[in-house]
Amino acid sequence: MEDLAGFAAAHPAFCDPKAVRVPGHDRVPPLEGARPFELSADNLSTYRVAAPKDPTTLPSMLKMGPEAVAFYVSFRLVPDRWGIYVREGALRALKEEYHRIIWRDLGKYADRNVDDVAEKVETTLVFDYLLAHNRIHFLVDRAAAEWEIQGGVAKYAPYQAKWYNPPPKPVLNPEDVGNLEEALANLEAFRQYINPTYADGVAKLVEGRLDERNVNEWKAFFIGGRFAVEMANVLSRQPSGWKDFGKFLNRKTSVGATNYVRIQYSYNPEMRERGQVELSQRLSGGSADTPNLFKAEAPDFPNVYLL
Numbered sequence: 001m002e003d004l005a006g007f008a009a010a011h012p013a014f015c016d017p018k019a020v021r022v023p024g025h026d027r028v029p030p031l032e033g034a035r036p037f038e039l040s041a042d043n044l045s046t047y048r049v050a051a052p053k054d055p056t057t058l059p060s061m062l063k064m065g066p067e068a069v070a071f072y073v074s075f076r077l078v079p080d081r082w083g084i085y086v087r088e089g090a091l092r093a094l095k096e097e098y099h100r101i102i103w104r105d106l107g108k109y110a111d112r113n114v115d116d117v118a119e120k121v122e123t124t125l126v127f128d129y130l131l132a133h134n135r136i137h138f139l140v141d142r143a144a145a146e147w148e149i150q151g152g153v154a155k156y157a158p159y160q161a162k163w164y165n166p167p168p169k170p171v172l173n174p175e176d177v178g179n180l181e182e183a184l185a186n187l188e189a190f191r192q193y194i195n196p197t198y199a200d201g202v203a204k205l206v207e208g209r210l211d212e213r214n215v216n217e218w219k220a221f222f223i224g225g226r227f228a229v230e231m232a233n234v235l236s237r238q239p240s241g242w243k244d245f246g247k248f249l250n251r252k253t254s255v256g257a258t259n260y261v262r263i264q265y266s267y268n269p270e271m272r273e274r275g276q277v278e279l280s281q282r283l284s285g286g287s288a289d290t291p292n293l294f295k296a297e298a299p300d301f302p303n304v305y306l307l
Contacts, residue, residue: 004075004082007145014148015076019157021164023137023181024067028077034085034305039131047123054089058097065182065242066189069094070130072137072302076145076156083303084134091126098122101230106221109214117205124202129189129231131304136185138302143293144283159283168240171247174275179241180282184275186235186245187267193228194265225264232265248272 008015022028037043060068069090075082099122103110144156166178177183192198199222206218221227236243250266276294284290 004142004145005079007075008077008079011145011148014145014154014156015074016157017077019161020074020076021157021160022071022073022077023134023164024064024071028073029071029085031073031078031081031085031305031307034081034307037086037304037306039301039304044123044127045120048119049088049092049095051088051092053092053096054087055093057090057093060090061094062237063239065186065238066130066133070134072134072141074141074156076141081303081305083305084131084138085305085307086127086130087307091130094130095122095126097234098125101234102221102227105226105230106218109210109217111211111214112209114206114209117209121202121205125193128192128198131301132189132192133185135301136181136188139293139299140181140279140283142299143280143296147284153285155283155285158285163282171244174247174271175278177241177244177247177275179244180275180279182241183244183247184272184279186238186242187248187272187275190228190231190235190245190249190265191267193231194225194267196223199223199225199227228265229263248275 017028037047057068068087070084070086072084073082099118102118102122141156144159147155164179164181168178169176171177174180200219203215203219203222206215209215210218232246232249236246248268248271250268252264252266253262273292276292277290280290280293281287283293
């Protein structure tokens, strides 16, 4: 794949700003004042949100999903500053919602002050969700660009016009999801939360800071899947497409001795594969022999900017 920063200049026919959408926003939102943010361990560990909370964030997420907080801008539209943009005021609001969810369950198990740990946990969880979600938009954009170069025919703008905001309809199978791109983007983000290795890494942050019994409760919350259940409820309140990530999950319930209903999620590899293949075919224009765009070699991560 050629240099993405030069794609718009080399292939202007595929980069019409009147035709190419910004997922969740259609046109490019204001980007003035954005500053680069390096995704290093040190940066993520020490980052603190300085902006005041944006009170419109959570209501906006009910209408436009996580793009109310972070959105992907294509190299087709902003060649020199393309990537993922994170609104800090909205980020603070989403972090506070994560804090509310986590501490509603775990506040009683914090026998000492662990505010610094909570800050790291919440920052990790929120950033990982937003970046994993928007990375899928980048992969779709990049795959379309490769196919456009190979065939000389526009793929990305026609696909967006047909499939990004189709009218909702009942969803029984992956192929029925209208905005499949947003569903798979939320799925990839949610898969982290049900990954035991990822959950264990998050839970380890409290080791040595709390009594052993309380540490175990924190671990049970993340590793045992209770946090994933909470987040599944949050994501299910997003619009059609975004909330349809649940169609790619297995949901298991069991009842304990005290009539407590336990819910556990796992993702369904076969359904995910079907969704990926369907999205690839939609992007290509319907060709049945289209390769699965998600099977291609993973490119470098997009640049990230704070707004």
